[in-house]
Amino acid sequence: xxxxxxxxxxxxxxxxxxxxxxxxxxxxxxxxxxxxxxxxxxxxxxxxxxxxxxxxxxxxxxxxxxxxxxxxxxxxxxxxxxxxxxxxxxxxxxxxxxxxxxxxxxxxxxxxxxxxxxxxxxxxxxxxxxxxxxxxxxxxxxxxxxxxxxxxx
Amino acid sequence: xxxxxxxxxxxxxxxxxxxxxxxxxxxxxxxxxxxxxxxxxxxxxxxxxxxxxxxxxxxxxxxxxxxxxxxxxxxxxxxxxxxxxxxxxxxxxxxxxxxxxxxxxxxxxxxxxxxxxxxxxxxxxxxxxxxxxxxxxxxxxxxxxxxxxxxxxxxxxxxxxxxxxxxxxxxxxxxxxxxxxxxxxxxxxxxxxxxxxxxxxxxxxxxxxxxxxxxxxxxxxxxxxxxxxxxxxxxxxxxxxxxxxxxxx
Numbered sequence: 001x002x003x004x005x006x007x008x009x010x011x012x013x014x015x016x017x018x019x020x021x022x023x024x025x026x027x028x029x030x031x032x033x034x035x036x037x038x039x040x041x042x043x044x045x046x047x048x049x050x051x052x053x054x055x056x057x058x059x060x061x062x063x064x065x066x067x068x069x070x071x072x073x074x075x076x077x078x079x080x081x082x083x084x085x086x087x088x089x090x091x092x093x094x095x096x097x098x099x100x101x102x103x104x105x106x107x108x109x110x111x112x113x114x115x116x117x118x119x120x121x122x123x124x125x126x127x128x129x130x131x132x133x134x135x136x137x138x139x140x141x142x143x144x145x146x147x148x149x150x151x152x153x
Numbered sequence: 154x155x156x157x158x159x160x161x162x163x164x165x166x167x168x169x170x171x172x173x174x175x176x177x178x179x180x181x182x183x184x185x186x187x188x189x190x191x192x193x194x195x196x197x198x199x200x201x202x203x204x205x206x207x208x209x210x211x212x213x214x215x216x217x218x219x220x221x222x223x224x225x226x227x228x229x230x231x232x233x234x235x236x237x238x239x240x241x242x243x244x245x246x247x248x249x250x251x252x253x254x255x256x257x258x259x260x261x262x263x264x265x266x267x268x269x270x271x272x273x274x275x276x277x278x279x280x281x282x283x284x285x286x287x288x289x290x291x292x293x294x295x296x297x298x299x300x301x302x303x304x305x306x307x308x309x310x311x312x313x314x315x316x317x318x319x320x321x322x323x324x325x326x327x328x329x330x331x332x333x334x335x336x337x338x339x340x341x342x343x344x345x346x347x348x349x350x351x352x353x354x355x356x357x358x359x360x361x362x363x364x365x366x367x368x369x370x371x372x373x374x375x376x377x378x379x380x381x382x383x384x385x386x387x388x389x390x391x392x393x394x395x396x397x398x399x400x401x402x
Contacts, residue, residue: 060230068238145226
């Protein structure tokens with residue numbers, strides 16, 4: 001699948017014109033990981049946002065459990081889903097870890113360049129951030145469920 | 154890891170658990186000592202049974218025992234990591250696509266219904282449980298593997314292949330039939346048109362002959378005849394009557 005199609009099928013870039021998609025493509029690259037690899041780690045510097053082309057990725061958060069820290073899965077992202085929205089907002093640190101469950105292919109969008117693009121073209125910025133809020137809200141909801149289930153366990 | 158191996162299998166769907174058990178027990182000396190359908194049960198069983206090998210389906214749900222509360226979440230990876238961390242000697246294998254059809258060529262015989270394999274960029278190799286950490290992808294003490302179900306997939310593929318051929322053939326037959334129907338319709342119309350033309354021709358010829366005969370008969374009947382006009386009556390001067398006109402004849 002081409003980078004254009006991967007971006008087009010991601011909800012965050014839904015409704016963008018061909019010219020706008022071209023701008024996003026210009027600051028994107030393809031990347032691959034094996035099962036078990038971490039695409040990014042919690043609290044790591046958020047340099048890129050990712051759109052999954054192939055594979056499944058577990059999004060985990062750390063929870064202190066006595067002396068040790070456990071990692072619990074908040075969500076499992078699949079094809080066409082976006083990861084790493086932290087690259088677009090301060091303090092530019094990932095809030096979760098992304099662990100590949102399968103061999104995974106992604107389109108990685110440069111966070112700094114995307115932020116500049118959104119600032120320069122506020123129409124585009126509004127379209128993308130409006131969709132991004134849905135992703136953030138969904139992850140927040142999943143996190144709330146995880147915390148509740150951990151508390152009840 | 155010589156001798157008998159005790160294994161624990163954790164997956165929610167019974168069918169997938171059975172496939173995993175079959176894939177494990179295919180290897181000589183491997184005995185499945187426990188099965189779990191949730192992450193909490195899997196971690197609990199692993200703690201109490203301390204098996205040498207644990208197979209965990211990544212879609213294993215984390216249940217908290219309150220069915221009315223919709224808090225089920227996917228936590229196969231969490232359970233696998235917990236078991237790996239707590240039981241250092243236990244080999245943990247995370248199955249990432251249990252229950253999904255996978256087209257996978259294997260070096261195993263055709264009698265094998267399900268098998269585990271690790272996937273690399275170059276090739277896919279079946280997992281040898283006794284050499285769990287010698288090959289495959291290892292991360293955080295886990296091996297990531299897939300479950301192949303070849304025989305089932307082959308059957309499904311065969312059914313799909315046959316049905317696709319049947320659909321294509323049937324479509325061609327329908328098209329051929331439609332073509333034949335159009336041809337027959339046109340042929341029938343042609344027969345009717347030809348019959349109508351022949352009838353018209355016959356009628357025309359008959360009418361022409363009849364017309365010719367009638368004309369001949371009429372010509373012979375219309376020979377010139379000297380007819381003295383009846384209305385040319387000589388009126389004498391002494392005749393007081395009004396002159397007779399054609400209307401009086």
